[in-house]
Amino acid sequence: MGGWAIAVHGGAGVDPNLPNQRQEQAKQLLTRCLNLGISALRSSHSAIDVVELVRELETDPLFNSGRGSALTAEGTVEMEASIMDGCGRRCGAVSGVTTVKNPISLARLVMDKSPHSYLAFSGAEEFAKQQGVEMVDNDYFITEDNVGMLKLAKEANSILFDYRIPTLGMESSCSAAVENPLQMNGLPISIYAPETVGCVVVDSQGRCAAATSTGGLMNKMAGRIGDSPMIGAGTYAGELCGVSCTGEGEAIIRGTLARDVAAVMEYMGLGLQEAVDYVIKKRLDHGFAGMIAVSSKGEVAYGFNSIGMFRACATEDGFMEVAIWE
Amino acid sequence: MGWAIALHGGAGDIPRSMPPERREPREAALRHCLQIGVDAIKAGRSPLDVVELVVRELEDNPHFNAGRGSVLTSNGTVEMEACVMVGDTKKCGAVSGLTTVKNAVSLARLVMEKTPHIYLGFDGAEQFAREQGVETLDSSHFITPENVERLKQAKEANKVQIDYTQPIQRVEEEEESASLPNGDSQIGTVGCVAVDSSGNLAAATSTGGLVNKMAGRIGDTPIIGAGTYANSLCAISATGKGEAIIRATVGRDVAALMEYKGLSLEKAAAYVVGECAPIGTVGLVAVSANGQVTMPFNTNGMFRACATEDGYTHVGIWQD
Numbered sequence: 001m002g003g004w005a006i007a008v009h010g011g012a013g014v015d016p017n018l019p020n021q022r023q024e025q026a027k028q029l030l031t032r033c034l035n036l037g038i039s040a041l042r043s044s045h046s047a048i049d050v051v052e053l054v055r056e057l058e059t060d061p062l063f064n065s066g067r068g069s070a071l072t073a074e075g076t077v078e079m080e081a082s083i084m085d086g087c088g089r090r091c092g093a094v095s096g097v098t099t100v101k102n103p104i105s106l107a108r109l110v111m112d113k114s115p116h117s118y119l120a121f122s123g124a125e126e127f128a129k130q131q132g133v134e135m136v137d138n139d140y141f142i143t144e145d146n147v148g149m150l151k152l153a154k155e156a157n158s159i160l161f162d163y164r165i166p167t168l169g170m171e172s173s174c175s176a177a178v179e180n181p182l183q184m185n186g187l188p189i190s191i192y193a194p195e196t197v198g199c200v201v202v203d204s205q206g207r208c209a210a211a212t213s214t215g216g217l218m219n220k221m222a223g224r225i226g227d228s229p230m231i232g233a234g235t236y237a238g239e240l241c242g243v244s245c246t247g248e249g250e251a252i253i254r255g256t257l258a259r260d261v262a263a264v265m266e267y268m269g270l271g272l273q274e275a276v277d278y279v280i281k282k283r284l285d286h287g288f289a290g291m292i293a294v295s296s297k298g299e300v301a302y303g304f305n306s307i308g309m310f311r312a313c314a315t316e317d318g319f320m321e322v323a324i325w326e
Numbered sequence: 327m328g329w330a331i332a333l334h335g336g337a338g339d340i341p342r343s344m345p346p347e348r349r350e351p352r353e354a355a356l357r358h359c360l361q362i363g364v365d366a367i368k369a370g371r372s373p374l375d376v377v378e379l380v381v382r383e384l385e386d387n388p389h390f391n392a393g394r395g396s397v398l399t400s401n402g403t404v405e406m407e408a409c410v411m412v413g414d415t416k417k418c419g420a421v422s423g424l425t426t427v428k429n430a431v432s433l434a435r436l437v438m439e440k441t442p443h444i445y446l447g448f449d450g451a452e453q454f455a456r457e458q459g460v461e462t463l464d465s466s467h468f469i470t471p472e473n474v475e476r477l478k479q480a481k482e483a484n485k486v487q488i489d490y491t492q493p494i495q496r497v498e499e500e501e502e503s504a505s506l507p508n509g510d511s512q513i514g515t516v517g518c519v520a521v522d523s524s525g526n527l528a529a530a531t532s533t534g535g536l537v538n539k540m541a542g543r544i545g546d547t548p549i550i551g552a553g554t555y556a557n558s559l560c561a562i563s564a565t566g567k568g569e570a571i572i573r574a575t576v577g578r579d580v581a582a583l584m585e586y587k588g589l590s591l592e593k594a595a596a597y598v599v600g601e602c603a604p605i606g607t608v609g610l611v612a613v614s615a616n617g618q619v620t621m622p623f624n625t626n627g628m629f630r631a632c633a634t635e636d637g638y639t640h641v642g643i644w645q646d
Contacts, residue, residue, distance in 0.1 A: 089573040095544075096448060116543045117569050121423060121448040123542010223450010224443045225422075232551040232575040250444050254416040256551040256578045263579065267586035285416070 002206065003298040003316030004041040006050065008033050008199045010063040012247040012290025014308030014324055027322050029062050030312035034322070037201065038314055047201040047209035047242070048085040054104040054211045057197035063310070065197045066102060067141050069215020071150045072222050077141040079215050080229040081107045082118075086208035086237035086296070093229040096121035101134040104213045107229070109133065118229065141215070153219035196228055198235070198244030202294040204316070208242035210235045210258070217249065227252035232259035240265045241272060243293040247306055251287020255279070261293055271295075276303040328617040328635030329523045331363045333380055335390045336514035337565045337609025340627030340643055349643070352389050352629055356641050359383045360631040363518065373520040373528035373561070374412050374435070381408070381431040381530045384516035388470050390629070391514025393429060396468050396534020398477040399541050404468045406534050408434045409548045413527030413556035413615070420548035423448035426462040427455045431532045434548075436460065445548060473537070480538040515547055517554070517563025517611060523635065525615040529554050529561035529577075536568070546571035551578035559584050559615055560591055566608035566625060574602040580612055592620045599624050 008030055033056045040050045058066025058081075069077045081103035082093035092111025095118075097103045109131050110119050119127050128135060196214035212235045214228040226249030227234035234245045236258030243258040252258075260283050264275045272295040280291070280303040290304025292311060300313045312322040335356060363380040371379075385393025385408075396404040407422040408430035419438025422445070424430050436458050437446050446454055455462060517531035531554045533547045545568030546553035553564045555577025562577040576598055583594035591614035599608055599622040609623025611630060619632045626644070633639040 091573060093544075096450075096542075114540065116540060116545075117572055118544040118549075119540060119542045120544055121542055123540055126541060221441060221443060221446060221450055222453065223446045223448055224441075225420075225445040225447050226443075230445075230549055230551075231572050232549070232578060236575075250442070253444050253550050254418060256555075256575070259551055259575045259578050260582070263575075263582040264586060267582060 004202060004204045005294045005298050005300040005313070005315040006034065006037040006041060006199070006201045007292035007294060007300050007302060007311065007313035008037065008053075008057065008197070009244065009246055009290070009292045009302070010057065010197050010310030012304045012309040013288055013306035014310065016307055023324055025062060026310050026324065029057070029060055030310060031322050033057055033199070034312040034314055034320070037199065041201070041203060041316075044204060046205070047203040047207045048083070048087070050201040050203065051083060051199045051209045051211040052104060052108060054081070054197055054199050054213050055102045058102050058104060058213055061143050063197045064215045065213040068143050068146065069141050070218040070220070071142065071146050073219050074222055075147070075150060076138055076222070077215055078222065079103045079141070079213070080225060081211070081213035082229040082231060082235040083107045083111060083211040084209065084231060084235050084237040084242070085111070086239060086242055089238055091117050091231050093118040093231065094120065094124045095225045095229045096223070097124055097128070098138045099125060099135045100128045101136050101140070104211050106133055120225070146218070149218050196234070196246040198246060198292065200237075200242040200244050200292050200294045202242060202296055202298060206296040208237045208240070208294055208296055210237040210242035210244045212244045212246070232256045234258060236262055238262045239296060241293055241295045243291055245289055245291040246309070247289025247304070248287045251284055252289050255283035255285070255287065257283055257289065257291060261291070272299045273301040276301045279303070280305050327523060327525070329367045329521060330613045330617045330619045330632070330634040331360070331367060331376065331518070331520040332611035332613055332619045332621055332632035333359055333363065333384070333516070333518040333630065334563065334565055334609065334611045334621070335384060335516050335629030337623045337625045337628035338514065339606065339625060340629070342644060353641060353643070355384070355387050355389055356629055356631040360633055360639065360641065363520065364633050367520060367522060373522050373526050374410065376520040377518040377528045377530035378410065378431055378435055380518040381516055381532050382429045384518075385429050385431060385532050390516045391534045392516040392532040394468050395470050395473065397514065397537040398469065398473050399535075399543070400481070400538050401541050402474070402477060403541070404465055404534055405541065406430045406468070406532070407544065407548045408530070408532035409550065409554040410434045410438060410530045411528065411550060411554055411556040411561070413558050413561055416557055418444055418550050420445040420550065421447065421451045422544050422548050423542070424451055424455070425465050426452060428461040428463050428467070431530050433458070433460055444550070447544070476537050515553065515565040517565060519556070519561040519563050519611050519613045521561065521613045521615060521617060523617070527556045527558070527561040527613065527615060529556040529563050531563045546576070551575050553577060555581060557581050560612055562610055562612040564608060564610040565628065566603070570603045570607035574598065574608070576603065576608060576610060580610070584614075591618045595620045595622050
C-alpha cells in the first residue's frame with residue numbers, strides 16, 4: 001500500500017445515446033488531464049497543487065465548468081468551485097463567478113490569500129481583480145450547445161439537468177424525458193447530468209486533496225448555489241481521504257456526501273471502496289450522483305447510482321482506467 | 327421522550343466583566359425567545375415553525391448579530407445569511423448576501439419550500455425575496471450605531487474582529503484572547519433547534535457574519551452540515567469561528583457520531599466541541615429525537631437557553 005493515486009471526473013449521469021465521437025472526446029480530455037496529474041505526481045508535487053489541474057477541465061468547453069458551463073435562466077453563466085487540502089483541512093470556495101476564467105484557482109486563492117474560506121458574487125469578483133487573476137467577459141463561457149439546451153429547458157419549463165437522460169423505465173428518447181419529468185422537492189425536474197468536473201489526489205506523502213468545479217444546473221435561478229462549492233457536500237478532504245461528487249446537487253447537499261465518505265471511514269473503520277459504496281447506496285435518498293475518491297493509503301475508488309459517470313483514475317503501481325459506463 | 331428546545335445568541339470571548347447594561351437585555355431576550363418557543367411547541371406548532379419563529383425574534387432583536395444588529399462588512403453594509411433544515415426529510419433551505427430582507431431565516435424557508443433549489447445568494451436571493459413578497463426594508467434598518475462603531479474600530483485595528491460583544495482590544499490584549507489566524511471567525515450567530523414529542527426535529531441559524539468581513543464572504547451558517555444540520559436523530563445549530571466550523575463539519579459530525587458510533591447526543595456534541603475544533607472556536611445547541619438537549623461550547627461563553635417537556639429550563643452565558 002501507499003504511493004500516489006489520482007482520479008478525475010467529468011460528471012455523473014450520461015446519455016446512453018451519447019454519440020461515439022463525443023464519448024471519445026470526453027475520454028481523450030480525461031486521459032490528457034489524468035496524464036498531467038500523473039507527471040506532476042511523479043515529480044513529487046503535492047496533492048493540493050495537483051488537484052488544481054481542474055483548470056484544464058474548466059478551460060475545455062466539453063464539460064459543464066468554466067467555458068461550456070450550463071446557463072442560468074437569464075442566459076448567463078454563474079460558476080462555482082471549491083478545493084480542500086486534507087492536510088489541516090484548509091479549504092477555499094467561490095460561487096457566482098462570472099468573469100474569472102478559472103474558478104478553481106480563485107477558490108485556491110481564497111484559501112491561501114484571504115482571511116475567509118468562501119467568497120461569492122461581486123465580492124468574489126472584486127477579490128479576483130485584487131489578485132490579478134485572468135478575467136474575461138461572461139460571453140467567453142457561453143457555448144452554442146448550451147444556448148440550445150437552455151431554450152429546450154425553458155420549453156419544457158423545468159430545471160434541465162440533462163434532457164438526454166431518459167427517466168427510469170422509459171424508452172431512451174429526448175422527448176420522453178422532457179415530457180415526463182421526475183419530481184424533486186415537489187417540483188418537476190428531469191433526471192440530469194450536470195457534468196460538474198472534479199479531481200482527487202493523494203500524493204506520495206499520503207496527503208489527500210480534492211477539487212470540484214461547475215457551472216451548475218441548466219436554467220437554474222440566478223443566485224442558485226449547488227453542492228460543488230459546499231465543503232462536506234461536493235468536496236471534502238481530510239487525513240484519510242479526498243472526495244469529489246457530482247450529480248443532483250440538492251441530493252448531494254442533503255446527504256453531505258463527501259464528508260460522509262470520510263466519516264464512515266473514521267467512525268466505522270470502513271475502507272475506501274466500502275465507504276464509497278455505502279454512501280452511494282445509503283446516503284442518496286431519491287437522488288442520483290457519483291463520486292471519485294482517494295485514500296491516504298494510495299487507493300482510488302469511484303461509485304455512482306446514475307447511468308454512467310465520466311471518469312479516469314490511476315495509481316502509482318500502474319493501474320489506469322478511463323471509462324464512462326458501469 | 328418529550329419535546330425540547332434550545333437556542334443561542336452566539337459563542338465567543340464574552341467577558342465576565344460585561345456590564346449589567348449590556349448583559350441584562352441579552353439575558354432578557356434569551357428568556358423571551360425561549361418562552362415564545364416553548365409556547366409554540368405546547369400549542370402544537372411543528373418544530374420547523376418553532377425554530378423559524380424563535381430565530382425571527384432573535385433577528386429582530388438588535389442585540390444579536392443577525393437581522394437587525396448584524397455586524398458590518400468592510401464596506402459598511404450588511405450581508406445576512408441563514409439556513410433551515412428539517413430532520414425527517416433532510417429538506418433544507420439557505421440564503422446568503424441579503425441586504426434588505428427583514429428575516430433571512432424566513433427567506434431560507436421559502437427557498438426550501440418554493441424552489442427546486444436549496445441555496446440562493448446575493449442578487450438572486452434578493453430577487454426571489456421580492457417575487458415572494460417578503461418584508462424588505464432599507465438596509466439602514468439593520469445597521470445599529472454600535473456596529474458602525476465596531477467596524478470603525480476594526481478598521482483602525484486593521485483586522486477582522488472575532489467577538490462583536492466587546493470593543494476592540496489593544497494588540498497586546500488581543501494576543502491573550504482567542505487568536506485569529508485567518509480572521510474567518512463568526513460569533514454572535516443566532517440559532518434554534520427543536521424536537522416535538524413525536525421526535526420530529528428542525529434546526530435554524532441566522533447571522534450577519536464577521537465584523538469587517540470582505541463583501542461576499544460566506545461563513546458556516548448557510549453550509550448544510552457545518553453551522554446547521556438536522557436528520558432523524560438530532561438537530562444542531564453551531565456558532566463560533568466560521569472556518570473551524572466548516573472544516574470540522576460540526577453539524578454533520580454530531581449526527582454522524584450518534585449514527586456511526588452510537589454515541590449519545592451529549593457525548594457526540596461534547597466530542598465535536600472538545601476534540602474536533604480548536605479551543606475558543608465553537609459552541610452549539612442540539613436536541614435529539616428522544617427529547618434530550620445539550621449546549622456545549624469551547625469558548626469563554628455562549629448566550630444560550632433551553633427547555634424540555636419535564637420542566638427543565640436553563641438560561642446562561644458562561645460555563646456553569
